[in-house]
Amino acid sequence: MSMEDYDFLFKIVLIGNAGVGKTCLVRRFTQGLFPPGQGATIGVDFMIKTVEIKGEKIKLQIWDTAGQERFRSITQSYYRSANALILTYDITCEESFRCLPEWLREIEQYANSEVITVLVGNKIDLAERREVSQQRAEEFAGTQNMYYLETSAKESDNVEKLFLDLACRLISEARQNALVNNVDSSLPGEGKSITYLNCCNFN
Numbered sequence: 517m518s519m520e521d522y523d524f525l526f527k528i529v530l531i532g533n534a535g536v537g538k539t540c541l542v543r544r545f546t547q548g549l550f551p552p553g554q555g556a557t558i559g560v561d562f563m564i565k566t567v568e569i570k571g572e573k574i575k576l577q578i579w580d581t582a583g584q585e586r587f588r589s590i591t592q593s594y595y596r597s598a599n600a601l602i603l604t605y606d607i608t609c610e611e612s613f614r615c616l617p618e619w620l621r622e623i624e625q626y627a628n629s630e631v632i633t634v635l636v637g638n639k640i641d642l643a644e645r646r647e648v649s650q651q652r653a654e655e656f657a658g659t660q661n662m663y664y665l666e667t668s669a670k671e672s673d674n675v676e677k678l679f680l681d682l683a684c685r686l687i688s689e690a691r692q693n694a695l696v697n698n699v700d701s702s703l704p705g706e707g708k709s710i711t712y713l714n715c716c717n718f719n
């Protein structure tokens with residue numbers, strides 16, 4: 517595939533406490549595997565996956581950041597150009613949920629104001645160890661205007677859905693912006709026909 521062989525390119529950045537499963541979610545989605553003995557991310561990792569949605573090729577640049585505090589100044593510099601952020605916590609770890617407001621402050625400070633943020637509760641295969649209820653997380657996400665999804669990188673639950681729904685939403689946003697730009701320039705005959713996708717099923 518040549519460099520230009522895609523219709524859309526989006527940058528997605530995963531953030532959240534250390535050990536919540538960011539790397540495993542990315543590996544599951546990009547490589548279809550659950551890595552054994554996954555070590556902590558040092559700084560930032562980068563992966564690409566191209567997906568096809570309704571006949572269009574969407575190239576996703578996925579940046580996996582280290583959750584450890586000591587890497588914060590490195591990871592912050594990756595927020596700015598992100599089209600979407602996947603804010604992840606671990607449903608079996610109350611502490612990772614309680615840190616979410618702190619992560620939201622980081623987003624507020626360093627990310628683009630147009631960024632789409634998805635809240636992800638990972639490790640739902642460990643249901644018996646759950647410390648954060650789905651309802652509580654949904655309510656929190658609602659107050660912050662975020663989509664919420666629960667996943668298991670281990671069992672592959674909702675991982676494809678997470679990235680594909682996000683890609684759909686990003687396409688839809690990109691089209692709306694294109695529409696606004698078209699209206700602004702309002703050159704006769706240059707209006708592109710715009711089809712809104714209806715494939716975003718976060719709720």
Ligand SMILES: Nc1nc2c(ncn2[C@@H]2O[C@H](COP(=O)(O)OP(=O)(O)OP(=O)(O)O)[C@@H](O)[C@H]2O)c(=O)[nH]1
Nearest residue numbers: 534535536537538539540556557583639668669670
């Ligand atoms: N049971 C279960 N364990 C998981 C899941 N996802 C990740 N883990 C485990 O959680 C631990 C941390 O996973 P990572 O993907 O390295 O976490 P991270 O958020 O990338 O951590 P940092 O790189 O330090 O920020 C590893 O031992 C994984 O095997 C999951 O869905 N279910």
